[in-house]
Amino acid sequence: MATINILTTLDDNYLTQFKVMLLSIKQTNTDDQFDIWLAHHAISESSSKQLVAFVSKLGYQLHMVHVDVDVWSSAPVLKQYPAEMYFRLLCGEYLPKTLTRILYLDPDILVINPIRSLWTLDMKNQMIAAASHNGLTGVSQTINNVRFQNKNKYFNSGVMLMDLNKMREKVKLDDITSAIDRYAKRLILPDQDILNYLYSDHILSIPEEIWNYDTRDNIVHFTKSLGSIDLPWVIENTVILHFCGHPKPWEKRNLNRFAILYKHYEQLLRLNYGEYY
Template sequence: METINILITLDENYLTQLKVMLLSIKQTNAGDKFDIWLAHHSISETSGQQLAEFVRKLGYQLHMIHVDVDVWSSAPTLKQYPAEMYFRLLCGEYLPKTLTRILYLDPDILVINPIKPLWTLDMKNQMIAAASHNGLTGVSQTINNVRFQNKNKYFNSGVMLMDLTKMREKVKLNDIISVINRHAKRLILPDQDILNYLYSDHILSIPEEIWNYDTRDNMVHFTKSLGNIDIPWVLENTVILHFCGHPKPWEKRSLNRFAILYQHYEQLLRLNYGKYY
């Protein structure tokens, strides 16, 4: 059985959300084998051991990779955008050379249908496969075209299937640092902006409504599809629900239509794996 390799980059603040996401994978991909690769800088040994034990309970294997954060000292960071967000850009350097493909997932995600069709996707000789969130009018896309002075789609970095062989060839630290030094004040979503500025020509576009469904845009999807993409359609066809923006579904003030589904998986974590919650 082929192993599906999942990459996550985060700090201790998102460990519970990571566990919810991994549990959702287990619930909807019971017949598949997963290896989980976690690139981090500051997760404690105790937290790492507990996470590894939880991952083993799911039947998966956890690989913890400590990354030196000093190289990113010049990169813009915020509380919601810690230094760990940059690790995915250079993941080819941190991961074993024996790995040639990996699927990066943000921790604020639920996987609600089988993910293997994405893992086995023909990437058509591109370096990355990702989705764009264009909204109803496409205004944000136009703004990003002006910002980056190109006509390419603006891709969301929260779900990325990556060809690591090509990443190791094309993605260079000096190029990334150069963009940061020249355009730091213009970077709104820092690592995502860098990804699009440098590498959008090497990204294969995949359908957002299947592989990276922005849960804030429920009415956008419904309207653009002339009413075809409704809640039953999402539950049957969408694979990845992405809880972009704020408030998050684990916050009490969340009014997200899909928050109750997230809270359902959170409840399963509490009930069945309370020791790790």
């Protein structure tokens, strides 16, 4: 079977979470081979060597891709949204031209079931496949429609299957920086807002309850499904659990019902790969 290519962008603050995410992939996708691409600006040489060794021990190959952060000097950056979050938007420019498809995953994710059916998804000639988190009432969707003056869904950028050839054709740095200059004061989730403002017409919608399950919204999913999407359903059917927002499952006083599952994978990392924890 063809190798699945995974892209993540992060800084030193998310190295452990990156390892937990990769371990969850290894545990639930035993028949597949993965190439891991990590886009970064300032991960230290020692951390890079440790990551390469850890990923090799999983049986995968890690490609460290250094990105020049200066191109984002005008972009809004907050403590919780570092410059690295923008790297995914121009990934087609710095990834090898031989790569034509890649699956971007945020590091605050667990992969709890096989992911190949997403990797082989028919994208119906769209540039990106992603999910939208609409909540129970859709109020946030309405607000975003007003903000961006369109009727498109608002897509979460934490899980994106990307056609890199189309990304190279359509995604331009000048368009992104112009949008940032124009709407900087309106941007709430900066890179995600830019993604939706510029490219939502080119995104294929995929089911959030399977491919990008916001773990804060379990009651929403349960209610909207009339009780069918419960915890056993998630464990059997959901592929990607996304720990959006705060507090994160590795932080203290976390009441998220899926935090214990995250702690389980964290413990597996500690027990089986302690030298890399």
